[in-house]
Amino acid sequence: MRPPYRLLALDIDGTLLDRAGTLRPRTLEAVARAAEAGIQPVLCTGRRYRRALPIAQALGVKAPLVCNSGALVKAAEGHQTLWRADLDHRLVTDLLTLFSALDEVAVSFTDRSPDGADFVVAHHPTGRPLVDDYLGQNRTHAEVDPVWLTDPSRSGPHYHICAIGERDAMLALRNAVEARFGGRVTTFVQRSSRYQGTMCEVLRHDATKWTALLHLAALWGIEPDEIVAVGDDMNDVPMLVGAGLGVAMGHAPDEVRAVADVVTLDEENDGLAQFIEDQLLA
Numbered sequence: 001m002r003p004p005y006r007l008l009a010l011d012i013d014g015t016l017l018d019r020a021g022t023l024r025p026r027t028l029e030a031v032a033r034a035a036e037a038g039i040q041p042v043l044c045t046g047r048r049y050r051r052a053l054p055i056a057q058a059l060g061v062k063a064p065l066v067c068n069s070g071a072l073v074k075a076a077e078g079h080q081t082l083w084r085a086d087l088d089h090r091l092v093t094d095l096l097t098l099f100s101a102l103d104e105v106a107v108s109f110t111d112r113s114p115d116g117a118d119f120v121v122a123h124h125p126t127g128r129p130l131v132d133d134y135l136g137q138n139r140t141h142a143e144v145d146p147v148w149l150t151d152p153s154r155s156g157p158h159y160h161i162c163a164i165g166e167r168d169a170m171l172a173l174r175n176a177v178e179a180r181f182g183g184r185v186t187t188f189v190q191r192s193s194r195y196q197g198t199m200c201e202v203l204r205h206d207a208t209k210w211t212a213l214l215h216l217a218a219l220w221g222i223e224p225d226e227i228v229a230v231g232d233d234m235n236d237v238p239m240l241v242g243a244g245l246g247v248a249m250g251h252a253p254d255e256v257r258a259v260a261d262v263v264t265l266d267e268e269n270d271g272l273a274q275f276i277e278d279q280l281l282a
Contacts, residue, residue: 011231012045030273044209068160069235070209085207086157104163117143120155130197170200210238
């Protein structure tokens with residue numbers, strides 16, 4: 001007999017939203033039905049808080065948001081930071097030195113109010129097409145500070161540093177970061193359909209969507225086996241493995257589907273809604 005699930009952890013892009021970035025009515029209704037049944041939806045995303053908040057509002061989800069691949073937990077009401085996995089100053093300095101040695105542009109995300117900057121970068125434009133695609137789409141939310149690389153404390157604390165480029169270059173960067181810093185960091189290489197480039201994300205070693213979820217679960221008295229997690233990308237793997245029930249979308253990479261307990265349909269065939277209707281609420 002399955003346990004009574006109490007928390008539904010949902011990735012946004014490719015899970016809640018379809019390929020066009022649309023929240024479909026069937027998905028909206030299915031998540032609402034889960035909430036009515038006493039299963040608390042929590043959004044767990046690689047997105048910045050600013051970009052995750054409108055999705056939570058559209059769903060009517062008032063629970064805190066797990067953002068930046070698990071490095072930040074923010075209250076949807078009041079915008080209070082509930083948990084953040086800060087990188088220590090020495091580690092930030094060493095990471096920036098390695099990025100520079102590999103000729104990669106560093107982007108560091110900030111934790112400010114929704115009307116403040118979302119990230120800091122040394123220059124714009126950078127002359128790197130894939131980086132400038134990202135910066136161009138988010139220029140109004142960027143702090144451009146040529147000095148921050150030599151004085152990271154100016155725009156800290158830092159909890160999520162990334163580079164953007166071709167996939168092979170990002171895999172090489174990930175390998176270099178892991179070889180140099182070992183168990184001090186967590187890395188993800190993934191791509192959003194919103195941008196042309198692939199991202200290599202570097203977070204503190206204990207910063208994952210699952211770690212962040214456990215902070216919320218502890219506050220609410222929810223056990224890990226009472227959590228259902230649904231996702232489609234590499235930064236979803238820790239929560240799919242840790243949750244009582246891990247669900248991969250049908251379009252997820254092989255590595256993601258391999259660790260899931262259940263594989264549902266892809267986002268173009270309402271995989272999330274199908275799972276909620278047929279397996280979670282049946």
